[in-house]
Amino acid sequence: MSRQFDNFALVALGFVVLALLLPLTAGDSQLGWMDHPAAFSVLLLVGGVSLYTAWKGVHGTGVALLIVGLVFIGVLSAIGLMNDGLAGTASWGFWAYIFSLWALIWRGIAHISNTSTLHKGQRVATSIFIPALFGLWLLFLWEMLCVGFGVPGVLLPPPSAIFLQLISSLDILYADFVQTFMKSVLSGFIMGCGSGFIVAILVDRSPFLKRGLLPLGNMVSALPIVGIAPIMVMWFGFDWQSKAAVVVIMTFFPMLVNTVAGLSAAGKLELELMRSYGAGYWQTLFKLRLHSAMPFIFNALKINSTLALIGAIVAEFFGTPIVGMGFRISTEVGRMNVDMVWAEIFIAALAGSTFYGVMALLERAVTFWHPSYRVKHR
């Protein structure tokens, strides 16, 4: 027989069969699939669709989207099962069900991501859709593993608990955000990047300084600069000024090195053209060299956006007023209030990603001419 079965759908089918055979729960409460008719029907539906795709394969994006939709219903039913007496006692039957969903959604995503005949809008949509789906799936797995195995909340709280903590303490989180991000990070970032930029332009006029500073600047980026934090706290006190100082030092060198490298990126031909126009140093700088330095400068800005947040939070471990992300993390860890710590981490991650994303968007707007942004035609 030469028929090619769809591997992932077969795996999904196998796990559905296992889910039917193995016990759903462990321990005293011997619940079976029959006690959860809704979940049971979804399980049968998953089995049916797996059988169909195993036989027929996935043809067309529509089928793939249908599979994703079905898995979504499956996920909801799994969460329902979890709340319905499975918490802490889930057994192999349940995990087999999760695995079957996993195999099925992998098949759906694989189909969508391998489709190459998409026009531009759809390409953009899938480039957001697929990672989003993957992230949601990871969140779901996290929740299921935490609740299903009854992992103690001190070790790793489920996402739902973190979310509840997050919305119940928004005011504290906001105050921390203002203290750490708005005051320390932003002011330090602007001062550090600004001074790095200015020094780079000054250094640029002297080839001697360029040769002397560049190797050192490169070396400094390999050094553990965060260690300077306790000294800055001693010098500038506990409030945001000391954190901003750490951020300034951490962001200065990447900016310096990258700008100096970028200023020498202009091509010889263009430079000679400017010369033949009779352009002076400053005209050449503003009309040509700064533009060709932009990709390098934005590279530094992106590196610095993550460095700045790290610097500010780590500096808060060495002494702060009673507000701030680093302060909150270290005190709540001490009180074993891990939900709150994770909520704070979520805010930090969100702030960090947004900061980085804004820099990346700015880069796109400013350096739209750069080859790396030209649309690739497959």
Place this chain on the structure above:
Amino acid sequence: MTTEPGAMGLDVSLQKPSFIAVAMAGKTGPVTIVLLVFVAIWYAGAIWMNSTWEIDRFAKKNIDWTMVQLVSKTMQQERPILPAPHQVLVEMNDTIFLKKITSKRSLVYHSSVTLSSTLLGFVVGGLLGILLAVGIVYNTTLERSLMPWIISSQTIPILAIAPMIIVVLGAIGLKGLVPKAIISMYLCFFPVTIGMVKGLRSPDVLQIDLMRTYNASRWQTFWMLRWPSSMPFLFTSLKVAIAISLVGAIVGELPTGAQAGLGARLLAGSYYGQTIQIWSALVTAAILAASLVILIGWIERYVLKKMGTRP
């Protein structure tokens, strides 16, 4: 025009440029001078920052002080605001060469504690990074679903949540080396993955097509073409990785209650206001980082030479 090599011209071309001129034309001279200027600024800063306190003391004792007295006093403080470079060097000499290695006050002991978790995290993180890169290069689904998360994973300030990882892992009995190594690993894998994805994709279409005409299997294409051509990328990212691995290990030591390691040394120094101790730990950490990066550079040169790559 009759070109006759004039005596002057010949002289100039044959004359060896002086040692200083060679040094200044390259990088050594400028770097040395910049370093010297840096040390000078450091001394000036130390005198300036520590002088307020000394002037106060002179005033209290009603002593007429001269500039020379003031300067010499600012260089000998027990807990200066900014220690002078030679004070740091003396402290480093004391704690590195004069103390026994097993002593709790020996910087060699603390460095070795930090170094061991740095290296463990570096090795595991490097391997993880390579594996992820291979997966991403060979599997489109993995690439499109995982790659955005790998990138955004690094916008999470992991260093900032290091204390939580340490404390939580400590609660389930994992202490000492492993939690710190986990933080280093998390920091390490990212540059390696990014660099290796680029490196494994660096052979151009022509070469890959050639492998196909040889009827090479996927494994052979990987082992004979993609892997060797990714080596320069691998070493570049390994240099970045080992540097941040060290940072991760140091920050990981901050919340462990100041037991051992360079980070603990920093924390203890900041508790007791021992600025000289902080600075000597910092300088040691910097030297450690620089030598690790240089070591990777040596290995890189050796491996590339063995592979027959022209520099």
